[in-house]
Amino acid sequence: MISLTRTDDENSSISSNLAERNRTYMLFVSEDVPIGHTQIIDTFDSSYCLKYSIKSNVYHRYDIPFEIELSKNESCTLNLHVIGLLDREQTPMYTIRRQLIDENDLSDNDIITIQLSIVILDVNDHVPQFESEHFHFIIPENIQPGSLIGRIQAHDPDIFLNGKISYTLFGHDLIQTGNRTMFKIDKDTGELYLLDDSLDYETKRDYTLMVEAKDHGDVEATLWPSIPSYADIIITVEDVNDQKPQIIFTMPNEDKQDDSIRFMNISNPSLNYG
Ligand SMILES: [Ca+2]
Ligand SMILES: [Ca+2]
Ligand SMILES: [Ca+2]
Structure with missing residues (x-):
């Protein structure tokens, strides 16, 4: 006054x-x-x-x-x-x-x-919006665990907690046989990393995940509750010539003790692109 x-x-x-x-x-x-x-x-x-x-x-x-x-x-x-x-x-x-x-x-x-x-x-009148509904990354099968695969981005124009986004990964392909977690996402930056060393083009060529972006607003607010958004992630594994050729010697006729005749069969699974 x-x-x-x-x-x-x-x-x-x-x-x-x-x-x-x-x-x-x-x-x-x-x-x-x-x-x-x-x-x-x-x-x-x-x-x-x-x-x-x-x-x-x-x-x-x-x-x-x-x-x-x-x-x-x-x-x-x-x-x-x-x-x-x-x-x-x-x-x-x-x-x-x-x-x-x-x-x-x-x-x-x-x-x-x-x-x-x-x-x-501010009120929390915006939900996080992903830059795309679908993210697709292509990685070689021999990249090292800990490598950065790419970055997921969402935007929320609100401020403070209403605009602060956290990312979470979901999906059937996140956990593989043996309870191995294949990928992780930095919850603050949206950077996607490979965790496991079991990528193998010959075994599995695509991983499908889902990412959630959620602001830090009050989820129980009556008027402007925090509402998450979702997007798909597909990670495609590219073939690398990572297997040494297998050389198999076979004897044409074991009855003949002629060391000068051998048949050589060279096979390489990584060259089977079918
Ligand atoms: Ca507004
Ligand atoms: Ca918001
Ligand atoms: Ca606002």
Whole structure:
């Protein structure tokens, strides 16, 4: 509450110090308040309302979804009215200036300038959005455990916990025979890593996973609960010539003890691309 007061007593007056009379305020308004929402900016002595009026929209911009009113009802209050939809992700802050003038004295000495900074508070009105619904990575079968496969990215334009994303991997192919976890994701960065050394093109060529992106908003909130998003990941294993040729010597006729005749069979599973 400000200390500006005025009475009808001719010996007292609203402070003549102009610097004192110019007021700055900071107000916090949630981005989900409905049109028609009203918030008190300040309360004055009732005599203040008798003297002053708000100069009509001197600095008003039509894309500002607020109006300021000097209420002269039961008490003398300076009020903020919401007259348009708010979206913190579009406009996180507004600055509004208005002048209070004495209609009977339009000299510059009796104008009070009000500067109002309105900070729009976030609600969790966005779910994380993946850059794609499907991520596809191709890796050679001989990459080492711990290698980076790629990065999954989702975006959430909310701020703080409402916009902080954590990633989690799911899927049948995540755990392989022997309870081996094949892949892991950095929950903060979305970087996808190979964990296990059992990649083998000849055994399994595709791994299908699912990734969840979830912000850190309140999952049990009534109005804006945290809701996860999902995307598919396919990891394709590429063949590498990783098997030494098998050389098999066979004897054409074991009855003949002729070491000079041999048949050689060379086979390499990695060359069977069928
Ligand atoms: Ca919003
Ligand atoms: Ca969010
Ligand atoms: Ca928001």
